[in-house]
Amino acid sequence: MKQSLHSATLDNGITVVGESLPDLQSVAVSFHAPGGSIHDPAGRCGLATVAGEMCLRGAGDRDSRSLIEALESAGVQWSQGVSSTHMSFSGAMVARQLPDVLPLYADVLRRPMLPADEVPAARQMVLQNLAGIEDDPAHRVIAALRRAHLPSPWGMPTEGISTQVEAIDADDVHRFVHRHLQPGGMIVAVAGRIDWNDFVSRIDTLLGDWQAAPPPEVVSGPRGDTVGHVPHDSQQTHIALAWSLPPYREDASHEATAALAILGGGPSSRLFTEVRERRGLCYSVSAGYQTSREFANAVCYSGTSAERAQETLDVMLAEIARLPGTITSDEMARVKARAKSGLIMQQESSAARAGAIARQWYHLGRLRTLADELARYDQLDRATVESWLAGQPPRDLTVVSLGREPLEVNRALPA
Template structure:
């Protein structure tokens, strides 16, 4: 892989800028992580940060919503806004030569949003539609509720809140969230692609250097939901969610944990797909993923099946999770490594992926992993090392949630 140059600079107001020039591309991307995510929503007002994420882009500086969209489109900006637990995330990609103009527009969005009453209802309507759609998407509903039950609040709460909470949110309360939470200290800007380091630092300093700091925001904490549960839903299908403890992204054994989950659910040759779906034909979908917060992690599993086969699907899936510690074949680990290396090569070619990755790394690690660092960590994985991790962090103390007409018998959780 080409040598990576990664430059990190912190402005006096606490905004961290991480820049990775990529000499073999013409595009560039940036990813802003701004403090003020859903973990900081006021009590019983879940969805406040999500409303702000939409509303904040509906007019900024001297441009109304339509003119702002046109300005970004005229620069060829491919953009995305999302609400995380810790941050509001703004990602934009365009030609390298258009980055200065794009950054200027995002300075207005982040620092000088109009937040007009006329645009507020549109932002709320979009969240309402998304929340109502959950009732027609049982798999999505299951995973949202599973997180609520396996993490303490606010970390397990859905970023969009609920319909009941949405009804309490007002333009005034969202503006208060903006005034209280969004700040440069703790914010991260990742930039990757066809850019010059010194030019970018000068642009960012000019656009954000005089942004005033604010105190850290407080959050409302609370307990998680019930560990074993069922949500009744008249259907011919049963949806099964299983969660258990894992480790966080910053943990030294993270890639061992990643490999363990990859052996379970890293493609159509992985154990869950092979044993639960292919050989036994028990379900139409089964998967597991490693989910990480800053200080803790979980493995989240899903299986979708018919009512008649739901109990056996659950039993077999649980058994596969537990028997991972009985042994791992070398070819299973090598397959995980090959998939990871393919992903690294594709990430090397994407400025958006790199901008997002370096911003995320700084949030979780306070440093940036180069692609060579990651490749080395993956190459050094061994069967015995992954097994040691599985034995130290076995699949047990499960959180189990099902959606369907009948609850399942959950003995081993």
């Protein structure tokens, strides 16, 4: 398969990464500014999210409505989002629209109007979202788990905390945007039917003379309790478990994520087989990997009837404890097949590829070709994964439940 990956760095620190997928009609572009929720100041949890929303409420010489209408007239499937580390603006479109659309994004990044009279509506929008999350038990248990497992500000909820969002005003938004929506550390990613040189030159024209400020420092604070329960009047009890793993930028993350996939990554995984297929304890059970540049952890989740929750937790813990020393060659082969096929199929989506190369650059400071990625999986085998697991077995678990009654948790994994 022919693949062409590109990267370029502008003088002000913006990195531009691209992948040409000439068989596609579409192009996807995304702008990732280093303004995520880890920069929310004390007492203003949710400020990055409110600020991200405000950036679309008018930019350049277009007010809120004209801006969105300009994007949608061009058929752009746009989105805006804030993670713990980034504030991102993305769009996928038919390739010929790109030259007309890029200046709109440049306005959003460099010339947001941030109208003070729209701050109450943006704040209210974020509060509505928080009220909706109150009714989503699976989301809540994972949020509680992150808060317990990760040090602040990494574990703090990106979507905000209602009482703190209510206090956010126009000055907070201005300060945040001017400090954090800046070119130093920004990643611009493009994938699909592209002309790379033309793209870089357009980005340079639009963003090249934007002056960078020094990156802000982030100070880590305390984490929460290792065992927690959130009372909620629901039929099901939701269970979430975490333990620390190497972040994506470390080579060992490869072994760690393979082991995690064997535990809970597909229908033939240990958790799915033992918790759902064998015992019928739940509808959903899974294990996944969450990583930032600094921290990473496993997240296991299941939701089940209150009276069956204790057994579900016990079986999950037993499967986690059983993993080291028991991996079979067949399991390894399946995990590799799934990962490789996922990597190859990603080539059919410009949006997926733009996101993937932006993430790679953020974590690694370089791009891996598909051939490299596949070759890494070829080198992975049962022995390398077992050897990693022997040194780093799952331990020091954080366990959070949400439901009517707390569960009995023995964090010392059964032998």
